[in-house]
Amino acid sequence: MANTTLTRSVPRTEPGQVIRQPRKKLTVGKAAAIVVAAVLAVLWLVPFAWATVTAFKSEADASASKVSWIPPSGFTFDAFASVFQAGNIPLWTWNSLYTSAAITLITLVISALIAYALSRIDFKGKKLLMTAIIASIIVPPPVLMIPLFYQMLAFKMIDTPWAIILPQVIHPAMVFVLKRFFDQIPRELEEAAVMDGASRIRIFMQIILPLSRPILAAVAIFVFIGAWNNFLWPFISTNDDSLLTLPVGLQTIKSAYGVQYAQNMASALLAALPLIVVFLFFQRQIIKGISTTGLAGT
Amino acid sequence: MSSSTVSRQTSLVRTKPTPGIKTGPSLRRSRDNVSGWTFAAPFLVFFLVFLIWPILYGFYMSLTGKSLTGANDVLIGFSNYSEAFADAGMWRSLGNTLYFTVISTVPLVLVALVMAALLNIGLPAQWLWRLSYFAPFLLASTVVSLFFVWMYNPQLGLINDFLSKFGIPKIGWLNDPNVAMWSIVIATLWWTVGFNFLLYLAAMQNIPAQHYEAASLDGAGAWRQFFSITLPQITPTTVMIVLLQILASLKVFDQIYQMTSGGPGGSTRPVVQYIFETGFTGYRLGYSAAISYIFFGLIVLVSALQFVITRRRSA
Numbered sequence: 001m002a003n004t005t006l007t008r009s010v011p012r013t014e015p016g017q018v019i020r021q022p023r024k025k026l027t028v029g030k031a032a033a034i035v036v037a038a039v040l041a042v043l044w045l046v047p048f049a050w051a052t053v054t055a056f057k058s059e060a061d062a063s064a065s066k067v068s069w070i071p072p073s074g075f076t077f078d079a080f081a082s083v084f085q086a087g088n089i090p091l092w093t094w095n096s097l098y099t100s101a102a103i104t105l106i107t108l109v110i111s112a113l114i115a116y117a118l119s120r121i122d123f124k125g126k127k128l129l130m131t132a133i134i135a136s137i138i139v140p141p142p143v144l145m146i147p148l149f150y151q152m153l154a155f156k157m158i159d160t161p162w163a164i165i166l167p168q169v170i171h172p173a174m175v176f177v178l179k180r181f182f183d184q185i186p187r188e189l190e191e192a193a194v195m196d197g198a199s200r201i202r203i204f205m206q207i208i209l210p211l212s213r214p215i216l217a218a219v220a221i222f223v224f225i226g227a228w229n230n231f232l233w234p235f236i237s238t239n240d241d242s243l244l245t246l247p248v249g250l251q252t253i254k255s256a257y258g259v260q261y262a263q264n265m266a267s268a269l270l271a272a273l274p275l276i277v278v279f280l281f282f283q284r285q286i287i288k289g290i291s292t293t294g295l296a297g298t
Numbered sequence: 299m300s301s302s303t304v305s306r307q308t309s310l311v312r313t314k315p316t317p318g319i320k321t322g323p324s325l326r327r328s329r330d331n332v333s334g335w336t337f338a339a340p341f342l343v344f345f346l347v348f349l350i351w352p353i354l355y356g357f358y359m360s361l362t363g364k365s366l367t368g369a370n371d372v373l374i375g376f377s378n379y380s381e382a383f384a385d386a387g388m389w390r391s392l393g394n395t396l397y398f399t400v401i402s403t404v405p406l407v408l409v410a411l412v413m414a415a416l417l418n419i420g421l422p423a424q425w426l427w428r429l430s431y432f433a434p435f436l437l438a439s440t441v442v443s444l445f446f447v448w449m450y451n452p453q454l455g456l457i458n459d460f461l462s463k464f465g466i467p468k469i470g471w472l473n474d475p476n477v478a479m480w481s482i483v484i485a486t487l488w489w490t491v492g493f494n495f496l497l498y499l500a501a502m503q504n505i506p507a508q509h510y511e512a513a514s515l516d517g518a519g520a521w522r523q524f525f526s527i528t529l530p531q532i533t534p535t536t537v538m539i540v541l542l543q544i545l546a547s548l549k550v551f552d553q554i555y556q557m558t559s560g561g562p563g564g565s566t567r568p569v570v571q572y573i574f575e576t577g578f579t580g581y582r583l584g585y586s587a588a589i590s591y592i593f594f595g596l597i598v599l600v601s602a603l604q605f606v607i608t609r610r611r612s613a
Contacts, residue, residue: 029520030419037416040409041430047445047488048433050456054448067459106344114341122327123334129342136349138601140549142570143594146577146587147356148348167348175341200333229438231552232570236578247438251556261448268444275436283425287432291500294493295538 055079055265062261079262080270089270091242092249097274099164099234099245100227106169107223108216115178116204120190137172142232149236163237164245168227174219177293181215182208218289228275246271360588366581378588388589390564391572392596394479398554398568399547402483406543407536409487410494415524418502428499432492439489439552446485447472447557472558475565482554482566489553490546494539501535502528541604548597569593 053069054062058078061071083089117123118130148167149158157163185208193203209216231247238244244252253267279286363374382388413431417424434442449456450471458468471481505528513523551570554560560567573593577586 030421033416033419034421037413037421037427040413040416041427044430044434044488046456047449050449051445063454065454067454067456110341110344114338117334117337121330121334121337123331126334129338132350133345136345138597139349139353140545140594140597142549142551142573143590143597144349144352144356146573146583146590147352147359149577150359150583151352151355166344170341170344170349172345200337204337225436229436231439231556232574236574247440250438250440250444261454264444265448268441272437272441276433279429279433279436283429287428287496290493290496294497295535295542 051265051269054262055269057262059260059262062265063259079260079266082260082263083266083270088244088249088253089246089267092244092246093271093274095161095243095249096228096246099161100224102161102165103168103227104220104224106165107171107174108220110169111171111175111219112178112209112212112216113204115175115182116208118175118179119182120187121200133172133175136170145232145236148233152237157237159238159240159243161243164234164243167233167237168230171219171223174223174293177219178212178215181212185211214288215292217285218292221286221289222293225275356587356590359584360591362584364584364587366578366583374584378585379592381585382588382592387564388569388572388592391560391567391569392593394564394566395548395550395568395570398479398483398550398566399544401480402486402547402550403540403543405483405487406491406494406547407540410491410498410539411536413491413495414498414502415528417499418528419520428496431495434489435492437489440556442485442489443553443556446481446488450481450557473562475562478558478562478566482557485553485557486550494543497535497539498532501532505531537607541600541607544600545597545604548600 053071056075056077056079057071058073058076061068061073062079064072114133118126144167152158152163152167157166189211190203190207193207198206229247230245231251234245235248235251238248250267250271253264360378361373361375362371363378364371413427417427421427452458452468452470452473455471457471461469469477472478509527509531510523513527518526549570550568551574554566554568555571555574558566560571569589570593573586573589576582576589580586
């Protein structure tokens with residue numbers, strides 16, 4: 001009995017790593033498809049390419065009235081040097097990193113705990129709780145910004161990292177993504193542990209969580225990207241220059257640098273770099289993560 | 299409760315029956331109540347403090363003349379709402395939001411579908427296409443805005459320079475009130491279409507291969523297969539993508555605020571920006587809370603529609 005249940009594989013959603021359609025030889029249709037896909041890919045890469053070329057130009061070349069892909073006075077690191085001298089980007093990156101990491105961690109812990117309760121424990125008021133959480137999925141964050149700002153003022157949290165972090169840890173849709181996954185884990189896996197008198201929290205930590213790594217990773221990716229790129233709330237809740245996150249910090253450089261296009265693009269690229277690099281390394285996991293959580297709603 | 303769960307529960311509780319003390323199922327049940335709410339507690343605290351309370355408090359604020367300076371903190375009934383309904387600025391920004399939602403949702407769904415369909419044919423170097431289409435989604439709105447403001451620059455920008463090669467006169471991408479919203483849509487399409495593309499791709503790759511094999515045997519070509527197999531099979535995904543996209547587009551703020559600040563002449567200002575400005579620039583917190591609730595009503599309406607549609611589908 002125990003053996004059969006243990007070998008039963010845990011449900012896993014793996015949206016297509018394999019192209020199921022049989023590969024045929026190159027037909028006219030397929031060649032046309034490649035051409036269209038390539039045109040789209042070029043269109044989608046041009047903004048990156050143009051930003052990169054601009055960032056490696058001198059300011060004079062960048063603002064020259066003749067648009068050039070190869071600048072007359074050659075490529076230079078001047079823009080990046082100036083941006084680093086201004087010294088804000090590393091600080092903003094750090095602020096984004098630790099606030100997003102904290103948001104992701106807190107979200108995962110509190111969402112997994114309640115999802116476990118909703119999936120496995122029969123307690124009074126569970127139905128009501130579920131309804132309240134489902135209903136809250138539709139609340140759009142912009143509706144909360146005015147009262148939340150006022151509330152954070154009252155908590156004296158404005159201009160502290162807590163103002164950025166705490167309101168961003170509630171992801172009702174992710175609670176249900178996790179609950180759905182927990183629901184599919186066979187209960188037999190836990191019964192042996194219950195026989196041995198293991199507590200709920202031990203079962204949760206030692207059986208449920210290890211089996212849920214793929215979905216935890218998916219939720220973490222979804223929440224982290226959202227937090228890293230969030231603009232509106234960090235913009236409202238921080239004025240202190242030392243607390244700005246990358247997206248909010250970048251908004252301030254436009255006024256500070258004015259028409260220094262090369263520096264603007266250098267800053268934008270430096271801000272874009274961390275997630276792009278992470279994506280290059282974890283492409284499969286990220287794509288899988290987005291595909292499994294994306295339809296749950298935001 | 300089914301009999302099997304009851305019998306399992308009793309067998310699992312290993313306490314000797316002692317008279318006068320709760321035993322068996324009832325002990326188990328009260329334990330479940332405690333542990334259930336204990337597991338739920340951390341989330342609930344955040345949920346109540348940072349979601350439920352602001353919703354209730356925001357509604358209360360909308361019934362007051364509250365301002366950021368703290369003055370006028372008295373209940374004034376629904377007069378903020380009646381003022382909002384007569385406020386041309388609110389209607390205009392609401393109209394801008396709806397306009398953006400309509401003209402952005404169509405390309406954001408269609409282009410995503412085309413991208414996924416192209417890849418699903420089985421093009422070589424899958425990762426390369428996925429990377430190019432999806433990468434912009436990983437950028438912060440501010441990065442996207444910096445990229446596009448620079449490319450849209452009327453004098454020095456890449457786009458006008460390219461068009462001039464075909465004799466097209468310079469376009470004021472972000473300065474012309476008739477064009478600005480479309481420019482925002484193009485930037486938004488570039489930025490977020492990758493998300494919908496991934497959802498479509500995942501749905502298409504979940505279609506069992508046998509469907510296609512059977513169709514090929516019947517002599518159906520790729521074009522025919524797309525319309526008679528792929529498209530019908532992914533209809534539930536399409537419904538979800540369209541609804542999620544509408545909800546996302548209704549919340550538009552970041553890229554518009556960063557690229558045009560709602561200009562020129564308020565022609566791109568979305569309702570979220572109107573709420574933001576009334577509250578934080580105009581200091582009228584009560585009034586802006588009222589507009590938030592009107593906007594919330596709109597979102598609830600769309601979500602209710604989504605609920606009805608998805609319910610009908612699954613029923």
